[in-house]
Amino acid sequence: MNEIKSAIKWILSSGIQNVDGGVHRLFDIKTGKYDYIYPEIIGYFIGFFDLSDIKKKEVELREAQTALLNMLDDTAKGREVAEEAKKETLAIITNFADGLLVFDQKNKLSLINPKAEDFFKIKAKKISGKSITELAEISSFKSLIDILGPGLKKVFRKEFLMGENLVLETTTIPLAREKEREKSGTLVVLHDITREKLVEKMKTEFVSLSAHQLRTPLSAIKWTLKMLLDGDLGALTQEQRDFIEKTYKSNERLINLVNDLLNVTRIEEGRYIYGPVFADLELITLSVVDSYREMISKKKIKFELKKSQKKLLKIPMDVEKMRLVISNLIDNAVKYTPLEGEIIVSINRTDGELEFRIADTGVGIPEKQQKRVFTKFFRGANAVRINTEGTGLGLFVAKNIIEAHGGKIWFDSKEEQGTTFYFTLPIREEFE
């Protein structure tokens, strides 16, 4: 036993006890070897240690732990918010009224929304990840890929027929993340224009019919009077000729009025542009100016067309309508500029825009009436005194056309000094 006892080590076992409000550690003393502890207690060792500092550290640690947990919680919340935003974006894409296709950098389809699935009558999972060439083999994709080409070229409002009754218009938009120059993919937007096409067709038929009804009697009168004047139906006395000439002129005025009205009908309903093509604004202006040369020289007006310093871009426009706008502006300038006045036309390229400007030294627009310049049937009080024949539709039509092209039109004017009209047309970067 003594042998054994001599070999013992002291073993302490401990517990915590509160003494005098402080926390202390109480130790039992037991004997035993490394691998065996005798169960009986052979004595007690009581030690008092101040653990307040440790306790304080413990509290600090716990606080740090809480803070850390809070941070983790915040991160989780942040992730939730990001997740939510992603869901929202997806919801927008999913429920978007236009069909959307997203292609990645390698021109493989990475996303197709339900509207586009509808258009192509195909499920997303069947075509996700396919390349353009693979898609071209699917019959419903053929017309679209014919337009986009294997390299997904830039396309702006190109229309194509899907099946028998669906007309779609497609535009491609290169996707680039902010501050990154390189494009990360391509967005293909498909807009259903079936209804617009139908309305356009109805409009065309309506205008055609009204033109027919209004012009048929007018052309009959015109042609008959012309025959009489040409002597095809026998010689006329001077008196007969005078009367018929006046009638012919009245008829011509009626024809012009009908032309103006038909133009308004064409422009006003719909208000969208017909088949935009890339065209040169300067060339259009030149050709319009040519048709006014005679009137300009008759009135001895000093006319100048200032060429642009920078090279002008061809931008997409409805050429017929743009010609009408420029013609209306030049017509006003020439009509309301007195003899030997001055007209300057210029076209300039500014940031992202082409700006057309026509400045005259004409009668100007009375200040009180300036607000109404672009309204239908408006005519300046001073303009009516000069010329009773205008319809008051020219600038109204011009404004509709310019706005349909995404541009702006405005003017500066001082009565008795002159007027400057401006309009701008946007240059879309992707077309440079």
Added chain:
Amino acid sequence: MGKKILLVEDENVVINILKKKFVEEGYDISMARNGIEGLEKMREIKPDLILLDIVMPKMNGFEVMEEMQKDSELKKIPVIVISNSGQPVELDKAIKLGAKDWFIKTEFDPREIIDKVLKLIEK
């Protein structure tokens, strides 16, 4: 024998005036008052040129041109459209269907139309 012109038109005044003018110029002019009659006549007389109205009873001018496109012989006959309407959409359509020119009747007088025909037909 002068060259043969077929006038497909339903408006009497236009018919009378053009008929008189073309006869004076020494042309052999035939008339049809609607699209269907027009197609029948052109198959029968094989005109050198056709003056075609658009808005007509039974078959309109566009439909006439569509039919002409399907026929290898008729397709070759030059067509000049004379109409009261003249929207860009309509002009595009007519040109695609092979029309050589388009006149809005109120914008021209018979003389100008005849000059245009002479130019085309005597080439």
